[in-house]
Amino acid sequence: MDVMPLHIECFDNSNLQGTNPVSSCVVFKNAKPSNKDYRHFNVKTVVGPDDFASMQEVVFRRYKRLLAESKPLPQLIIIDGGKGQLSSAVSSLEQLGILDKVTVIGIAKKLEEIFFPGDSIPLYINKKSESLKLIQHARNEAHRFAISFHRDQRSKNFLGTQLTNIPGIGKVTAEKLLKKFGSIQRVKDADPAEVEALIGKANTKKVLEFITE
Numbered sequence: 010m011d012v013m014p015l016h017i018e019c020f021d022n023s024n025l026q027g028t029n030p031v032s033s034c035v036v037f038k039n040a041k042p043s044n045k046d047y048r049h050f051n052v053k054t055v056v057g058p059d060d061f062a063s064m065q066e067v068v069f070r071r072y073k074r075l076l077a078e079s080k081p082l083p084q085l086i087i088i089d090g091g092k093g094q095l096s097s098a099v100s101s102l103e104q105l106g107i108l109d110k111v112t113v114i115g116i117a118k119k120l121e122e123i124f125f126p127g128d129s130i131p132l133y134i135n136k137k138s139e140s141l142k143l144i145q146h147a148r149n150e151a152h153r154f155a156i157s158f159h160r161d162q163r164s165k166n167f168l169g170t171q172l173t174n175i176p177g178i179g180k181v182t183a184e185k186l187l188k189k190f191g192s193i194q195r196v197k198d199a200d201p202a203e204v205e206a207l208i209g210k211a212n213t214k215k216v217l218e219f220i221t222e
Contacts, residue, residue, distance in 0.1 A: 010112050012084050014083070014084040015084060016037075016082075016084050017037040017083055018086050019035050019088075019148055020033065020068060020089060020098070022063045022090075030051075030058065031052060032155060033048070033050070034047065034048045036083070037147050038144075046161065048071065049155070050066075050070060050071075061093050063095035064090065064097040064098055065084055065100055068086075068097070076105065085111070086117075088113065088115055088116070089115075089116060089152060092124055116144055116145075118148075121133075168215045170188055172216070178212060178216060185207055189207055197220055
């Protein structure tokens with residue numbers, strides 16, 4: 010690289026069992042995590058577990074927004090994955106016209122291979138190298154953040170399904186309860202008057218009867 014990568018961003022996808030596909034983008038500044046700049050994405054345009062298409066979507070969304078807001082681009086973009094995921098990210102960077110403004114690499118987990126756009130032969134960095142350790146740190150942090158967000162989304166979807174299974178309780182009412190309380194147990198533990206103020210007396214009776222059976 011011609012410049013020191015003081016601003017690094019790393020992407021990872023999570024779609025366990027093909028449900029609730031999400032992605033994460035973690036940001037490192039001066040070789041340290043910048044938690045306030047982390048971002049997560051619900052994948053919007055991809056049906057089913059398609060890692061390549063998901064990566065293409067979220068990389069496009071991330072940098073389209075940075076460009077729209079006139080925010081600085083990272084010097085280095087790390088993609089968690091091999092040639093396929095990297096090619097998907099490159100496609101989005103080309104579409105946005107910024108591929109020549111950043112350095113982008115992919116890291117494949119199994120052998121910790123580093124891939125560069127257009128090069129089928131990976132680079133193997135010395136396992137003791139500080140450069141590899143930093144890349145691994147960013148990759149592991151992106152993976153952790155993606156998994157954590159994925160679990161949250163699955164829990165919310167499960168809770169929403171439970172609530173809408175209650176006869177007479179629709180999606181809007183379920184969403185109000187979910188946003189306010191976050192879990193069935195918290196609804197159970199809440200003051201009934203608080204629940205009633207949120208969704209009305211008749212709906213409160215239905216919900217409380219259902220969850221305390």
